[in-house]
Amino acid sequence: PAASAVVLAVGALVLFALSADLDRRLLLPLRRTRLRVFGHPLTGRGGARQVPVAASVELLENSLAWHTTSPVVRSALLDHWESDGWRILHYSGVHGEGVTARPVAVLFALDATAGRDTPGDPMIRVSYVDADTGAPVAAEELRAAPARRSLRLVE
Structure with missing residues (x-):
């Protein structure tokens, strides 16, 4: 029973990782959090938006x-x-x-x-x-x- 639960959990994780919702549900919030914490990579150090x-x-x-x-x-x-x-x-x-x-x-x-x-x-x-x-x-x-x-x- 424990081995089948592990196989079922791994299968669910693989299905979730391959789904289209992964980007919307997990990666997009992670990207937004990274931008909030570290700022945008093209933003100047003074806080003003710097365009190349x-x-x-x-x-x-x-x-x-x-x-x-x-x-x-x-x-x-x-x-x-x-x-x-x-x-x-x-x-x-x-x-x-x-x-x-x-x-x-x-x-x-x-x-x-x-x-x-x-x-x-x-x-x-x-x-x-x-x-x-x-x-x-x-x-x-x-x-x-x-x-x-x-x-x-x-x-």
């Missing part, structure tokens, strides 16, 4: 601001820093064509806590700065970004 730079670059490259300025950008990410809650991403570029072309620094400012899970479109500010003089360039072009249009519903 690669995630900010991915968010930027999928944005309307990137697609609007992509004809000017000529490099990969050169530098990045944070200031007053903004993550600044620095790229090099060329503004103008032919003899009027000049090197510019293309600066994107994103919310430092924005990630793929942040609801809504991310707020992104763009600036062109002349690489030689440090003066702002083409402010009127940056205001002329096309508005997003929704797609027609096809029935």
Whole structure:
């Protein structure tokens, strides 16, 4: 009788371990407890949510601001820093064509806590700065970004 009880208990444990409810009933509460006790692995030590730079670059490259300025950008990410809650991403570029072309620094400012899970479109500010003089360039072009249009519903 004792051996059959042990076999029955082992069988019940195996069935429970292989069931789909294991994740919902046991592992999910364990993960939540671990997050409460140790914090999220991507959270900075200061308590503020810290998003990796690669995630900010991915968010930027999928944005309307990137697609609007992509004809000017000529490099990969050169530098990045944070200031007053903004993550600044620095790229090099060329503004103008032919003899009027000049090197510019293309600066994107994103919310430092924005990630793929942040609801809504991310707020992104763009600036062109002349690489030689440090003066702002083409402010009127940056205001002329096309508005997003929704797609027609096809029935």
